[in-house]
Amino acid sequence: MTRVGLYLDLRVPPGARGADVYARTLDRVAAAEDRGLEAAWVTEHHGFADGYLPAPLTVAAAVAARTRTLRVGTAVVIGPMVPAATLAEQASVVDLVSGGRLELGVGAGWRAEEFARVGADHRTRYATLEDQLRRLPELWADGTVTPAPVQDPLPTWVGARGPRGARLAGRVGAGLLWLDPALLAPYAEGLAAGGWPRDRARVGGLVNVLLADDPVAAKEEVRAAARRNRASYRGNDDAAASTGDTTFPKLKVLTADDAVAAVREQLAPLAAHVPVTDVFCFADLGGLPDALVDRHLELVTDVLRPGLAPVVPTPVGGVP
Helix, strand or coil, rough: CCCCEEEEEECCCCCCCHHHHHHHHHHHHHHHHHHCCEEEEECCCCCCCCCCCCCCCHEEEEEHHCCCCCEEEEEEEEEHHHHHHHHHHHHHHHHHHHHEEEEEECCCCCCCHHHHHHCCCCCHHHHHHHHHHHHHHHHHHHHCCCCCCCCCCEEEEECCCCHEEEEEEHCCCCEEEEECHHHHHHHHHHHHHHCHHHHCCCCCEEEEEEEEHHHHHHHHHHHHHHHHHHHCCCCCCCCCCCCCCCCCCCCCCCCCCHHHHHHHHHHHHHCCCEEEEEEEECCCCCCCCHHHHHHHHHHHHHHHHHHHCCCCCCCCCCCC
């Protein structure tokens, strides 16, 4: 079964109040849960003019407090920017607030400017991340970090766009939080190197679709939001894509039925080898009209979610 979720970056568009954006987002997630939403995922960036979410575990706790059943995920916390004990404490509190619903996704990060803001070493970020993921269970188990989370073990993920990160995810026995069939082989190599069984493998990640009854009209609004998002990256590695971030695949604006077909096609090469347990799409691009966002969320819960159940079954044998 593939859980369907929303991805929250909490951008504050020009003329909006941050408090209103946060309140409206929490209201929407709670309403979407009532319609069957299975997960909400938060992200992390620092120093952006539009307020791109800088405190993912804080918002994860807020989402947890407003919901009852959906999984609360981070996609991702930039692990090497904080001490392992701090990450362990914050994750544990979110798991407690949620009653054991946290999916802890972490990543190595990519923007040197963000590391410089907190005095963290950008050059050693992969080694630091791997050390953190190995230490987290120990910190909880031996009482170094209290209180312990509800879940034991706490589900962990590594956000990785390349083979280095995929191997790291495998070595520590974490899920791979990126939907790219090319990463399955290095992920499997990592699992074998770490001594993990093949059935430990699982993948998840972003399906970058926005659902609309009239995609042609919706694209005009999306283009305006994309321009604002790109502007927020100027001076921040000058990334440019439809969402304003080159870390994401290009956004597709589709009818609900077309989105189901497109996502199933995207997942099939992965699901043929490994369980695809989680997918999520943006809840908003920052400043889209309320009616467009609300209809998108309705279509995600009412059409996309049931349309992905079941995805292509995983054959015996697991990852290649």
